[in-house]
Amino acid sequence: MSDLLVDTCRIRSDADRVRDLAATVDGMVAPLVTAAVSLRSTPWGGLGAWDEPFLAVRAAQVAGDVEAATGLVRLLADDLAALAGDADAAAGEFEAADAGLAVDLRSAMVWTAPVHEPFVGSLALTVAGPHVPGLPGGLAAIFGAGGSVGGAVGSVADSLARVTGRRRRAYADDPRVEVVERDVLPAPRTAVEALHGVQGVSEEQRGASLVVVQELRAAGGSSRWLVSVPGTNTYSASTFGWHQNFELMSADAAERESADSVVVIREAMDRAGVGPQDDVMLVGHSQGGLAAAVVAASDPRVTRLVTAGSPVAGHRLPERVRSLHVEVPGEIVTALDGRRNPATPGRVTVGGTADLTVGAASDVIPHGVGYHAAALEAALADGRRDDETSVALRTVDAEIEDFLDADLVGQTVIESRLVQEEHPAEPTDEPRDPPREPGTAP
DSSP states (O other): OOTTOOOHHHHHHHHHHHHHHHHHHHTTHHHHHHHHHHHHHSOOTTOGGGOTTHHHHHHHHHHHHHHHHHHHHHHHHHHHHHHHHHHHHHHHHHHHOOTTOOOOHHHHSOOOSOOOHHHHHHHHHHHHOTTSTTOTTTHHHHHOSSOSTTSHHHHHHHHHHHHHHHHHTTBOSSOEEEEEOOOOOOOOOSHHHHHHHHHHHHHTOSSSEEEEEEEEEOTTSOEEEEEEEOOOOOOTTOSSSHHHHHHHTOSOHHHHHTSHHHHHHHHHHHHHTOOTTOEEEEEEETHHHHHHHHHHHHOTTEEEEEEESOOOTTSOOOTTOEEEEEOOTTOOGGGGGSSOOOOBTTEEEEOOOOOGGGSOTTOSSOOSHHHHHHHHHHHHHOTTOOSHHHHHHHHHHHHHHHHHOSEEEEEEEEEEEOOBOOOOOOOOOSOOOOOOOTTSOO
């Protein structure tokens, strides 16, 4: 502890953590090089649903992206190592300072190489997928086997959250949550329609994150609620940005619960009027599904959960929650958890193939909601199969349709954003004018 009451032990400890992260990031270089070589050399013909025009046309493009990412990874590792050195230097300055020296930690630590969340997130998507040739096993291959929240994946997410958290600290702790007037969604009747609804919410976002809560009235008169949650966006002051992704994959349950996207979902339910005994179904895409899984794990009102393209294998769900997870090969994002989803009677995962006709020509990976909706629709249409997964899927789907068999009586559209932190004015020794009576001249 320095004379300035600065915890230099904590600074040095954080420096060691950043140094370890630098070594981890540097270890990504070799797998990236292997992946780029494999992408350029693999014959993509004869792969059925993965035949041209999707993979064959885009393999070279992805290989180029991976090669570019390789250079950025090297720079990132160097920057993180330099950042650790800066932290050590700052600790030394504090320890050497006397009690009268006003040293500002923010100026002592020279952050010459800020790490931007979109790059870190895109890098993670590039290197994590077990479907990328040269990277079998996804994160488990890079960070060690047994990846789950609370394991290697959670530890890496915590490290990345500490890096990206610098930008988050520029904003107030509580996001701004407002009800806005917007007619976004019709009432869905099926899980497929509910996924299309999440896509509709995503398309309505204009500079801020949206969550939509719909109140449904069952035949008996009771209320039930459908909450639609889109995925990551990169708006300025976003509550669903890359930093929140890392928080949601944290090894610390309290950290996951405090993520802005989780806070917004809970606030949206409260603002809409969800009662303590009401029945809730959450539907989310990508980060929206991750945040929904965190809410479902601790909120007893949630009884149904649908996720699309969300890495939720490490997120435990109570038995009361009937969940349906939709994933498609090649999207990479769902492999970020480093393991397969648990298979239980109340927790079903739909895989299959991606319908490449539903996405945009510029899509590098089939991660849009349309791919997941099409995959789910195809799996449900194949009613002839009687294997355990298919039977479980039809059971969970029937329960979802039963939940949605109700009248739409209202919806609440919630808009959220982070708020810039307001710092108090610095104290001054300048003399002030004495107070004067109202109505008198200055």
